[in-house]
Amino acid sequence: MVYCTYCGKELAEDALFCSQCGERTQKGEETHARFPGRTRFAPWHGYQAYEAMEERSFTGEVATERVFLQVLNINGPVHVTSWDKQEYSVQLQVKARGPSQEEAEKNLKLFQTPLNKELSEGLTKLVLVYDYPREWGRGYSVDVDVRLPEKASVDLDLGSSNGGIEVSALKGGEMKIRSSNGKLTLQDLDAKTVTSETSNGRIEAKVQAQDMTMTTSNGPIEISGFQGNRLEIHTSNGAIHLHDISAQSLVGRTSNGRIEGKIDAGESNLSTSNGQVDLAFAATRSGRHRLHTSMGSVRLHLPSDSRVGYDLDLHTTHRRIDIDIPNLAFRRSYRDEVLATTTDFDAKEIKLSIEASTSQGRIEAGTTLS
Secondary structure, three states, rough: OOOOOOOOOOOOOOOEEOOOOOOOOOHHHHHOOOOOOOOOOOOOOOOEEEEEEEEEEEEOOOOOOOEEEEEEEEOOEEEEEEOOOOOOEEEEEEEEOOOOOHHHHHHHHHOOOEEEEEEOOEEEEEEOEEEEOOHHHEEEEEEEEEEOOOOOOOEEEEEEEEEOOOEEEEEEEEEEEEEEOEEEEEEEEEEEEEEHHHHHHHEEEEEEEEEEEEEEOOOOEEEEEEEEEEEEEEEEOOEEEEEEEEEEEEEEOOOOOOEEHHHEEEEEEEEEOOOOOEEEOOOOOOHHHEEEEEOOOOEOOOOOOOEEEEEEEEEEEOOOOOEEEEOOEHHHHHHHOEEEEEEOHHHHHHHEEEEEEEOOOEEEEOOOOO
């Protein structure tokens, strides 16, 4: 053992820094070890030069039709999917750091990860618990991999800090998925409600749900194949990509990003700033659509189907509006404002009412846009 020459604390032989006062040991001096961001005499939270790792596993039978899973992870990714076994599997890779290898191993033992299992009224409830010294929270990271029975109806409460979450091939009721500083990937989910939220990360999803909310900041959102009642999307400094969306209600908000894709909605309200709106509309149902941007153009790709009639209210400033739609009656037709309706609008099987506005951007609407 060695001792700190500043405070006298007994240290491990390979310690580079004192775990009590934070000063370099003789070995630390010899190797010119640096502790980024540490100031002299500042309270020390651990120079994490050494790492210890351990894999932990939990498995068990699932004898119920419903499963609830809760994982609130720290500093690492979470992956949840299904498999063809009637059992669950939770695999962890736990890492702990410390100012010496001995301290890292000690910190690893202090990090407890029991999996609580509870059975009640046809439900298997699985809750992964972390028990560790809170002052060492930044010194731990956990990678989580979970497999659940493919025939089970699954409810999820998933969270992670500084790590992405990937969920795939599950069906169930309520799914809450949230992270910070991490990407969310949701593939082939079928649920009643899905809530997904992150920050400083993108969201990618292929989901069917009655109700879905997607929220991030400083990242794009991309969703494909959605079928459901309500879809709400919020981001900032990121684009919104909508691929083959079918929803009764669609809401999307972003800033400094474009909105693009193909939608089939009974009602939509989409807006951005400093970004283009470029949307194609399906000829499957009547709908009312409100679209807005600033400092960006608007392009509306409309179906050339005789069953469809249009009621258009288009406005821009300092740019022009170009229309390529047959059989329109114009109530107002100016360079920067157009009010027009299909001549036999009331008799059409499918009625699309579109309000679109922009500033400093051109508006194009037509059935033959490339």
